[in-house]
Amino acid sequence: MALLENFAGFLWGWFLIIILLGTGVFLTIRLKGIQFRYFGRIFKNIKKSMKKTDGVSGFGALCAALGSQVGTGNLVGVASALVSGGPGAIFWMWITALVGMCTNFCEVVLGQVYRDKDKDGTFAGGPSYYISKGLKCKPLAAAYTLFVVLGIGVVYVMLQSNSVVSAVRGMTDAIPAVVVGLFLMVLTALVIFGGMKRLADFASFVVPFMSIAYLLVAMVILAINIKSMPAVVALIFKSAFSFKAVGGGIIGHTIKNAIRYGVARGLFSNDAGNGTAAALHSTANVKHPFAQGLSGMLGVFVDTVIVCSSTAFIILSTGALDSGKEGIELTQYALSSVMGKSGGMLILVAMFLFGFTSLLADIQIGEINLGWICARNKKVITAYRVLACVLVIVSAVIPTATLWTLVDILTAFMVLVNVIPLIALSGKVKDVANDYEKQIFDGVEEPVWDMEKM
Numbered sequence: 001m002a003l004l005e006n007f008a009g010f011l012w013g014w015f016l017i018i019i020l021l022g023t024g025v026f027l028t029i030r031l032k033g034i035q036f037r038y039f040g041r042i043f044k045n046i047k048k049s050m051k052k053t054d055g056v057s058g059f060g061a062l063c064a065a066l067g068s069q070v071g072t073g074n075l076v077g078v079a080s081a082l083v084s085g086g087p088g089a090i091f092w093m094w095i096t097a098l099v100g101m102c103t104n105f106c107e108v109v110l111g112q113v114y115r116d117k118d119k120d121g122t123f124a125g126g127p128s129y130y131i132s133k134g135l136k137c138k139p140l141a142a143a144y145t146l147f148v149v150l151g152i153g154v155v156y157v158m159l160q161s162n163s164v165v166s167a168v169r170g171m172t173d174a175i176p177a178v179v180v181g182l183f184l185m186v187l188t189a190l191v192i193f194g195g196m197k198r199l200a201d202f203a204s205f206v207v208p209f210m211s212i213a214y215l216l217v218a219m220v221i222l223a224i225n226i227k228s229m230p231a232v233v234a235l236i237f238k239s240a241f242s243f244k245a246v247g248g249g250i251i252g253h254t255i256k257n258a259i260r261y262g263v264a265r266g267l268f269s270n271d272a273g274n275g276t277a278a279a280l281h282s283t284a285n286v287k288h289p290f291a292q293g294l295s296g297m298l299g300v301f302v303d304t305v306i307v308c309s310s311t312a313f314i315i316l317s318t319g320a321l322d323s324g325k326e327g328i329e330l331t332q333y334a335l336s337s338v339m340g341k342s343g344g345m346l347i348l349v350a351m352f353l354f355g356f357t358s359l360l361a362d363i364q365i366g367e368i369n370l371g372w373i374c375a376r377n378k379k380v381i382t383a384y385r386v387l388a389c390v391l392v393i394v395s396a397v398i399p400t401a402t403l404w405t406l407v408d409i410l411t412a413f414m415v416l417v418n419v420i421p422l423i424a425l426s427g428k429v430k431d432v433a434n435d436y437e438k439q440i441f442d443g444v445e446e447p448v449w450d451m452e453k454m
Helices: 002-011 014-030 039-049 058-069 072-085 088-113 127-133 138-171 177-192 195-224 226-240 253-270 276-281 289-317 327-339 341-373 378-397 400-424 426-441
Strands: none
Touching: 002 400, 014 088, 014 253, 014 400, 014 426, 039 058, 039 289, 058 195, 058 276, 058 289, 058 341, 072 088, 072 253, 072 289, 072 327, 072 341, 088 127, 088 226, 088 253, 088 276, 088 289, 088 400, 088 426, 127 138, 127 276, 127 341, 127 400, 138 177, 138 276, 138 327, 138 341, 138 378, 138 400, 177 341, 177 378, 195 226, 195 289, 195 327, 195 341, 226 253, 226 289, 253 289, 253 400, 276 289, 276 341, 289 327, 289 426, 327 341, 341 378, 400 426
16 A cells, blocks of 8 residues: 555656646646636626426536536535645645636537547547547547456545445434445436436535535535734645745655645536546537637536635634545534534535545446447446446445545646647647637637538
C-alpha cells in the first residue's frame, strides 16, 4: 500500500499539476477566455436545453454529468483536501475550476463533434471517440479507454458506494455495511438496466433538488457563522501561498500539499481534464456542439465554485477541521456541531443522494467507454452492469484510503492521455466556436452545426 501511495504522490507532483493547469491556461488563451466572455450566456442556454427532444435533452445530459460531478467529491473530496492540504487547497480547487471550465468546454465540444449514432438513435462519444476519429490514433484511444473503464467504471464506482456506506455507518453501527451495500445495489440495478435515457430522466429530477437543498442548508450554517467568514476567506488565501510548514516539516511542504490536494481533489470533483464528463454530454441531442459546451462549463462552475466551496466554508467556519476526523465524518461533524444530530442526518441524506447519482453516472461512463472497446456488444454491456452491481457490495467493506490512492493513480493516467487530443484538436474547437459566434452575429437565434464540417 505504501508503494501505491508513493506512486500516487509522484504522479501528482509538480509535473502533472503543471500539465493539467497548463493545458487549461493554453486552451483559455487560444479561445480568448471563452469561460469568461460567455459566462452570462451559460445561464441563458439552460432554458433552451430543457426543450423536449428525441433521445436525451441537453439539460438531461447536463444533469447526468452533474450527477457525476456533484457527488462524493463535494463532501468527501473537499474534506480530504482540507485534511491533507490545509485550507489553502480550496484556493487551488477554485483555480482548477476556473481554467477547468474551458478545458471541460473543449472536451464536451469534441465529444459532440466526434461521436457515433446507434441504430436506436442514441449517441455515444467522449475522448475514446475524439482520439480515434479526430487524432486517428486508436492505440492512444484504447489506452485511455482502458484507464477509464478501470478508473471510473470500477474504482470510482467502488469509492462512491464506499462513501455512502461510510456515511450511514457514521450515524449508526446498527446496520451492517453489507446490508447497506445490498440496498444500494438494488437501487442501482433498477436505474442502470434502463439505459442512458432512464439515468438522464432520474438525474434531471434528483440533481437539481439535491443541489438546491444542500445549498440552502449551507446558507443557514454560514449565516449562523457569518462573523467568522472574513477570517475563513483570509485563511484560505493565506494558506494557499504559505511556505511555513505545519508541524515543523520542510520549507514548502504546506504550499506543495495545498496545490497537490487542491488540484487532485478539484479534478476528482469536477472531472475537468480527465474527459469523463464529455462521454455523458455527448449523448445530448442538441443543434450545436457549442451550446452543450456551455452546459459543460456550467457543470464545473456549479460543482466546484458553488457546492465544494459551501462544504469548505461549513467545515472551516465551524472549526471542525481541528476535530481530528476525516472524510465524510468530518463533514458530518461540522454540521452536527451547529445543528445537532439532525445535521449529521442531513449530510447522510445528501451523501446518499450525491453518492448514488455519482455512482450511476460513473457506471454509465464506464459503460460508454466499454462500448467503444466491444462495439457496444449488448452481452458485454449487460455483463458489465452485473459486475458494477457486485462492486457496489464488495466496496462496502474495502478501506477508503486504498480506494483514494487508486483513484489518484488512474485519474492521473486519464489526464496524461486526454490532454494530448485537447491540445492537438483545439483548432477544431476554435472552428466550432467561430461558427457559433458568426451565426449569433448574423442574427440566428439558435445556431445549427453542419456535421459535414467535421
